[in-house]
Amino acid sequence: MKKNLLLKIMGLVIIASFVLTACGSPAATEAPEATEAPAMTEAPAATEAPATEASSADVALRWRTRPDNQEEIDVYSKISTELDAQLDGITLTYEPGGSEGSNYQDQLRAEVAAGTAPDVFWIPGTDVADFATRGLILNAADLAAATDGYTATDFYEGPMYHLTYNPETGASGDGSGAVWGLPRDVSTFALYINLDLIAEAGAADPRELAANGEWDWEAFLEVSQATRALGSDIYGYGASAWWGPYGVWLNASGGGFFTEDRTACNLNSAESLAGLDFQRSLYQDYDVAVPYGEDPEPGFRAGKVAMFQNGRWATPGVRTVDFNWDVVELPAGPNGTAGNWLFWGAYVINANTEHPEEAWALVQALTTAETQGKVAALGANIPSRVSQEALDAFLTFTPPANNQAFLNGIDPSAAPTAEGPLWAGSWPQFDQIMGPAIQGVLTGSTTVDDFGATICDEANKAFNQ
């Protein structure tokens, strides 16, 4: 009986300790705001939780960005530790987000809705308007104005246009009254080329063609056809199925997704349709491309795709292949440019943060040339600060040998189109309409004419009526 009683008591104590363990973490006991905040259930309580090492005077901040692999997680964790020591009175906790784009964003949205999102987080450029107009991210214009040495022109113009866009006045740039965040990094597309396949096919080296100014759609098609002829399982070109890869063909022919003021659909313009038709021909007429919708990366890594269109972020993965490879800029289209994108994402401040000043200090620290250099050294992205020093450093992050191809892609002379949100509509809704419809064209189930006849009727619904 005694033994049973003892066991029962121990069982109860174990259950109680289950509760007490959750309550009695150092995080909860030492967080400075914990004893002051009257509303314990509110979001900031969660914000305070990770401040495990915080001294009583420190402000605890959580921050998050989307890493693509463990190496990036390690780099960001190291940066967080270093900034923690560097920023007086701030204690940092880095939280890696999901590795897949949708997971990261879906999780973040859910946390924002629940009030448990970190103080500072990264979002892709296309989401900035949605987050800003819903009041989910802080307008740091006042904080920026009070910061010595801050100016929007330190960063690439494209991202900063959107990050300083004031939806109330339509103004942008320094003094617009809006600063939604600062760009983490920039990126752009290049063609990862399998030099062995190209040599085997006897095709011209795209790098030489590019150097001679002969790298256009025609030359691209020739290389694609030559390599495709090597075998039924060898493809000349491959690209993933999302808006980035197909967008460049539209841009390069003088078209694009939106009208110039980004207030209406432009997918049915003659230029856009011409670009789409050329891309369609790669899949349907010339049969040189990995079928649209199939992931081309495994094929490229298996040595069966000659030219693989992807961003700088694909470099760490491609570095593991066992054939000779390099990169080349995208071929020039009918309007004389490659129509490349300037991809970017930004660190933004949670509108509900209790420490906006400290959060702004963190955003600035995360986007210094020094911090960006550390991330760029991994080879996955390009610093977002306009600095010759940063670009020179980037060129040393090899392979690929031809890093210049990426810099050519974001050079103002190449007129890259900056990835951006829709201030006058909903980007997710626009993308949801556009993506499957374009896939229909590229897989041959819809003609370009049929697409052009109806797409903007549907896509214009994504803009504010």
Next chain:
Amino acid sequence: MKTQSRIDAQTNLILRIHIIWRGLLALMAALSVWMIWARMAELPVWQKILFSLAAILVMVFSSYGAYQFSKHNHSGRMISLTLDYLGFVVCFVFALNVGEFFIGIDALGENFGKGIPYLGITVLGYFLGMLEEYFPTRNNASENSLKTVSKWVMLSGFLLFLWQVKALNGIVYFFGKFAQPGGMVAVIGLMVFGLSLWSMNRPNVAQALNVKTRHEQVINGWLFLSPNLLGFLIFFAGPLLLSFYFSFTDSDAIRTPNWVGFDNYAKILNIKFITLDVPDQLARDVVDIKVYDEVGRFTFGDRGILFAAEDKFFWLALRNTLTFVLFAVPLSVLPALVLSNVLNSKLPGMKFYRAVYFMPSIAAVVGISLVWQWLYNATIGYINYFITLGIEFWNNLFNVAIIDPKIQWVSDEKTALFAIIIIAAWQTMGFNTVLFLAGLQNIPGELYEAATVDGAGAWDKFWGITLPMLAPTTFYVVSTTTIQAMQVFEQVFILMNPPEGPNNSTITLVLYLYRSGFQNFKQGYASAIAWVLFIVIFGLTLIQFQRQRRSSIYES
């Protein structure tokens, strides 16, 4: 009156206090309704309504309880116990919240695991103490020392466990929180409701209120049910009703939702069928293109009918979902039926095969979908690789020139949905097989013996005995598989890129509501889609129920 004469003074006092307590609770509930509407302007309407309803229920039942107490009726006790129990649970949860238990899950995960090895020491100590029971000795001294050692090992292991899980920190922090107003309210609530429950359970009080054994049994029954029932109400029925409310709002899950009435449903169901002069007439020529989109068109000779909808994605999703159900259900039920009959045989090794066929059901959908994604890859996937090998072999063998189709399983509009159907059927078949196996093993062997005596063959037995006797199992399998198929999401979300597929050929209802709610910030609209889906599933299940009733041999 007879009963009253037997009540002692102490019990009488308890009853009087309870009448006051019930009245006080009713008054507090009424006051809280007033406060909700007069002092809490920032509270969303739905929360005001919800809290008001709860408070009104407490007010009504508490008043009624007080009245029943005054009559010395046992229902007063029942009401009192129910309200106090619920109040106790609410205060307990509130206390946990005050102690920040719910946001300490990370700490729990981090620290509790560290303590578990020390619990092992405690268990070891316990087994040491048990040794004397299994290996009795005549030496009392050694038995006593073993017991002492056992106790100390257990105690030290347990203390180390408590130290490792930082229980002391927890106690200090947890009780420190109760010095704050929120914590005090929780403690007072726990004490008052606890005291009330304790006093109501006193035999004298029960006797004074004419409580019979059957009343006690009812209370105990509900008490045992309560953990599950409360969980159901809070985590299932509550969100269900909440989503019903949201379906009438423009909720984006962030800002206070506005009531929009039936707008969401009207948008979903706003469709038009228009006769076309020529089959390829553009939609914009016949409908207001700012409102409607073309969903599809039907051609009859040189005429056509246009099907337009305000939300074309919903109708495309419904079409795809129903197509999915139409193929996935038979493909996961019929092979399962055949397979279960094979696996029901007494051949050696059948248990192994049962496990093998069941394995896909327990594997994670995400993992399975990723594996299939590789298999389906049109350029380097194994499926196409084997098709190519087979065709080459056939061409070489018979000197023919069959063209390799190089099927683009997931990137072709014509095959994408079919590719998902194959995965779903493959994954569900094993589980259905096990259900059929269970059904088969419940069919009395005498029926087959009698049929054999009557000269029935294997096929006759299958048609005449197995199928009819399996009817309840078949009904269950078909119903659950249909419901599951109507909710298809994970396979599409993981396998397809973009998930909607070429020309929206793989957009499904759950995918669409997920996109609307969690990616486009349209929680209200997503809730309306969810309720329409619920109605469709409910309708299909109802039809199946009716068909089952008509055809069941058990009913007849």
